[in-house]
Amino acid sequence: MKDLASVSQTMAHTRFSPICPLTGSEMHPGLTVPIDWRRPADRRAWQIWWNETDGFGQVFPRPRPSDVASFYDIDAYYTHAERYTPDVADEARRVGTLGRQLGRLAWRFERGAEPTSAWWRSIIPQEAETGLEIGCGDGDRMRTFGPHLKSVRGVEPDPRAVAVARSRGLDVREGTAESLPAAIRSSLYDLIVFSHVLEHTLDPVLALANARDLLSDNGVMSVEVPNMASEGARRMGPRWRWLDVPRHLNFFTPDSLKACAEAAGLRVRAVLYRGYVRQFMPDWLIDEARITAEMEGRDLLQADIDRQVRHSLGLFAATALADPAKKYDSVRVICTRD
Template sequence: MNKLTINVCPVCGCTHLERVMTCTDSYASGERFDLYRCTECGFVFTQDAPVEAEIGRYYETPDYISHSDTRKGAMNAIYHRVRQYMLGSKARLVMRYARCTGGRLLDIGTGTGYFAQAMDGRGWKVEAVEKNPQARAFAKEHFGLDVQPESALNEFAPGSFDVITLWHVMEHLEHLNETWVRLGELLTPNGALVVAVPNCSSTDAKRYGADWAAYDVPRHLWHFTPATIRRLAEKHGFVMAGCHPMPFDAFYVSMLTEKQKGNSNSFLKGMAVGFSAWLSAWGSKERSSSMIYVFRKKQG
């Protein structure tokens, strides 16, 4: 297996890196992967993950819901119910920051196409990109969406989109800095970049440590905090226009963590931890299990 070995922090360029914990792939392989942290900026990443060309097999499980759309089990049933509510919430947030009720939107890593379909139904001109062919086929069959493969990102003209969204996608992308450069090229000068990622400084992440399901090694390469994603954005000429907690994620991630730990009554235990984490985020939204960040290009 060819590995992605990181010797320089992709956020600040520091070479002083330290191992902080070892996590287990609970979905596909049972393999263990180390997480490292930059001692300068605090950015956390998965060390020695499979390279992009070889990581596909770690997604090949019916339990990987963003690609398979499985409804098997209580966890996934809850996921689907919450997703229906969140689709409306996401759409309203996008239109608020876009400052319009229609425009050109690019959804990167669209999965099975639910958000792209929701925005299309609201009158937006939507382009959607997804690496996984089975997920693209699902989007075509169920929503009539012509989802493009990842290579399409190189074909769009500069300034093509008023809004670009990445819902729990940024943490998967091997070419992190190159991606941010391309996003800057594709976005209009006054456009909005919307990025949702897990927050490894959240209350539930600290509670569970290496067992936290949202580390999701090796599929998640990058583990952001509000401070590190802001620094990465500023590096590429973006400023943060807003940040919003994803209140339901603490419940889902906690239940999934309890299930992966093999605990009995994982549903109830996860609900209890999720509720505690949710309450904690009321006092400080930056403790939320996942965050939505909205960025704009720096002006002048």
């Protein structure tokens, strides 16, 4: 485990021939993302290098830790809920009747493992008392699984999100998955949660290894990431909403997520999927239309949204009855220490 973490750290400072931190095999150029669509004034292109055998990708060259915070300086990011409120009615109007019907149709075929309060109750060990969420944002998930435990704590790198979480009465400390605060490292936890966090880390193996060291003997860890094996990701390529480079630095399939957990010394007990309906909701359709327009260097037009609705109708036809690995936009593993 230490050797793999060392390989990943070495890779972060090497500009050529990156090595996969999961297996040590060579990676090769994959997708090129022409700009950060959320910050179109920054015209830098980003390269995703890919390990085809293991289904794992990384942005390369790796950014410096000091640069990462600037990637999140955008009003519409989800951890900045206090600064941005979407106009849901306007989004529904812009996608039209067909766009609105897509979401309703998709509900009929939704079978994903949504992380509801009841779902959390089903996986939390019966005698569990303590929980930790790493990358907890403003604390919404902590308030969902927290009632099933005596105490919950969170770690979050964004100071604005930390402030929102604390204003809600939650115990949240500022820090990262690779460098957890000392106060967090002083305890063991019966539940540890990574929800769409591992893709943001500079060193995903180290992030999970740090968490493993804090997992109690009978504890469980839930790790969820975007699913690069999904049909939506395949069809949209660099325009896929969940790609979100450069905030997302690592890219997983179900197989590579399992491999990452195993490289960190965890045992994968279950592989679950979620995120079907949201691929057909107005905000998703508009964002993917906007990504296309931004990458072409022009303003978003109604024609772009109409085109995206038609594209998504084809995606629905191809995925409604598909295998879960192709259908859902996210994959989740449930892990234990051994």
